[in-house]
Amino acid sequence: MADDNEAGDFLWRRLERGARAPRVQLTHAQIAEAAIEMADAEGLDAVSMRKLADRLGVATMSLYRYVRSKDELLELMVDAAYEQVEIPEGADWRETLRARAWATRATYLRHPWLVRLGEPLTPAVTASADRLLATLDSTGLDADTKMVVLRTVRSYVNGIIAGEIELAELLRREGVSDMDELRHAYAPRMRWLLESGRYPAYRDYIRHGRRKDDTVWQFELGLECVLDGLATRLGI
Known part of the structure; x- marks a missing residue:
């Protein structure tokens, strides 16, 4: 059976089309920020869906409504970090x-x-x-x-x-x-x-x-x- 990515139902496509909001209102930016803070303080191995859910004050299953796996969470973290990498306008x-x-x-x-x-x-x-x-x-x-x-x-x-x-x-x-x-x-x-x-x-x-x-x-x-x-x- 094809996984989510093979079926084309990956994180970024879901965000683009606007999935139905879960009952617990979080943003993907909040999730990424909290996960990045954990990784910065304790290392990447310390980041888990359960610990992140505790940090955000939600049930672990609620968090899975936003990101379906740790791999998706890691992608979200990388994307948020790369938003910080500035590229100048108009330079050669x-x-x-x-x-x-x-x-x-x-x-x-x-x-x-x-x-x-x-x-x-x-x-x-x-x-x-x-x-x-x-x-x-x-x-x-x-x-x-x-x-x-x-x-x-x-x-x-x-x-x-x-x-x-x-x-x-x-x-x-x-x-x-x-x-x-x-x-x-x-x-x-x-x-x-x-x-x-x-x-x-x-x-x-x-x-x-x-x-x-x-x-x-x-x-x-x-x-x-x-x-x-x-x-x-x-x-x-």
């Missing part, structure tokens, strides 16, 4: 992609659970892609190349952000508050590795690197390199 392709990259980074750092969910096919995610593709219209690139440009920048942004989030999780697991404390905790292991003489290039970085903790500078430099490379390779 490079400035638009740069601004979108920084806005995405800020959103993911506010909601680190997003890195686990990717970009499902929701209205806000699709609207973002649509606007970015439209920004590239003036470049004269064909449709396939424009999508490669977007995916290249997105892959850089998502990869760097994932690393930042993993590092923050490592600090939490080690029970330290900053990189200096982490380096102190790891000092014996690091000293043993570097004194082995097997990793001279890495030892040079550890000894002479001055911007190890400057994640803003690192993100900016990498982003500009990606944009420079796209501009040069594609002549735009």
Whole structure:
């Protein structure tokens, strides 16, 4: 038997056509906001339909009248989060992609659970892609190349952000508050590795690197390199 999505009765179509309101009056925006607050505070694994229903003061079965599964709830959360990612109006392709990259980074750092969910096919995610593709219209690139440009920048942004989030999780697991404390905790292991003489290039970085903790500078430099490379390779 086909599931809801296979039958075409998915969340966003139901919202578009305006399903009959349940007795308990909630909005999908309220549901998304409450679920996002839970995920921000306790992590994505802490979000369940039962806990969310308790938070909203409704019966769990009432919540299922709005979202039919946890998968739909996660889509709702991602869509609401992507509504926060601003894209400037009237800027050229490079400035638009740069601004979108920084806005995405800020959103993911506010909601680190997003890195686990990717970009499902929701209205806000699709609207973002649509606007970015439209920004590239003036470049004269064909449709396939424009999508490669977007995916290249997105892959850089998502990869760097994932690393930042993993590092923050490592600090939490080690029970330290900053990189200096982490380096102190790891000092014996690091000293043993570097004194082995097997990793001279890495030892040079550890000894002479001055911007190890400057994640803003690192993100900016990498982003500009990606944009420079796209501009040069594609002549735009």
